[in-house]
Amino acid sequence: MSTSALIESTVALLRQARDKHGDRLIYPCALGSEGMVQIDLICKQVPGIRMMTLDTGRLPQATYELMQEVREHYGIDLEIMFPDQDEVEAMVRKHGVNLFYHSVENRKLCCGIRKVHPLKRALTGMEAWITGRRRDQAENRAVVQPVENDPVFGLMKYNPMLDWTESDIWTYIREHDVPYNRLHDEHYVSIGCECCTRAITAGEDPRAGRWWWESEDTLAECGLHVSSLHAGEGESGEGI
Template identity: 50%
Template sequence: MSAVRPVPVETTVSEEELLATGTSLASAPAEEVLAWAEHRFGARAVIATSFGPEDMVLVDMSRRHARSLRLLTLDTGRLPPETYELMEVVRNRYGVTVETFFPDHERLEALQSEHGHFSFRKSVDARKECCAIRKVEPLRRALAGRLAWVTGLRRDQSSNRADVSVLSVDREHGGLLKLSPLASWTARDVWNYLREHGVPYNPLHDRGYLSIGCAPCTRAVKPFEDERAGRWWWESAEHNECGIHARR
């Protein structure tokens, strides 16, 4: 595990404990990682979900093994209807509250008034500006006051995520802990879990959409393409992130 900065005193997790825990959790089952987060932080640990297949695994798994973990999501205002429908399925099936965070309306109104509804197509910088308003800033608000957040990142999703750790310090969000229990899972592992446990998922996946974000920025993936190739497909692969999982 690479060197990390000390986490905030509020977490009561020392650097020594962080390193030791990171080692023990690196090869632990995902259920154990979630249970550790619940035991250590309770309701101040949150699962950030966009309702993709990995996130649905975590939602289902947390209801079985770590029920006090909270769920949050970002509503960018441009999600496919199928994603909203899945949100309601999750609320009804699992009886959970999904804390929902929206973009700042003044910034969003200014962006669209000045640059149009499809400014993200003009350049990488313009697309990142749109993502910053619709995703990055709302996530900062969503994580304020939390001690840890759980993500569905996997190492084999793309080259940008090849070195994802199960446990790390998230410097971009004030030093809280970031957990990726499915880091070592493959796409096959994810879908085997969903089918074995009858977990609901976005029907767009059955139409070739392997990674789903905002509707204008998502397309079905062609055979043999990377599973994130349908996200911002007009850009080169090294730019294929929205900024939520930015790394320095």
């Protein structure tokens, strides 16, 4: 699909979602490359959609710089959600600050408290949410539809970026001078918390840069987008 056709279909779906759900629609964005394209399209062509991101407390400085740049470049109040202080303190007291390296259970606990719980708070009272998911990011995303029922959160879920490829994303970013995380220029593909993200080498799967110390089986898909999961169980929160 040409870039202009991709833009057209993404904007059409964003408009459809905004016109149907109004202020009960939200876009939780992790400020990844596809997220920045979608923010650009929303700000320029589909204003009126609420946008938020999560500050887990463990993000790279480059991501905080991008958050600030988004505010200034687009003149928007990007909503920022934080984890519950009591939950973080109790977790760290019991398991230590770097608990995620010790077991998959600990990593899921940390992602649950730092990402999933704040996201659930952000989605409370909403009718629908928007994602930046792409078909080419994981094998089991090939069956994802542009509009879905999300049984995890009990909302409608819109996936306007499904047909974009990595190459389409970067073509758009360069042509439209879109702000992006400078870590992408240092071979980081998927950027999350600083302690759980690394650069990848040529030929490595892009997902190899996240939670690299775990086996591939446990990383097959991030929890927030696995529709069979029950809310609060085994969710990593990586998809936002």
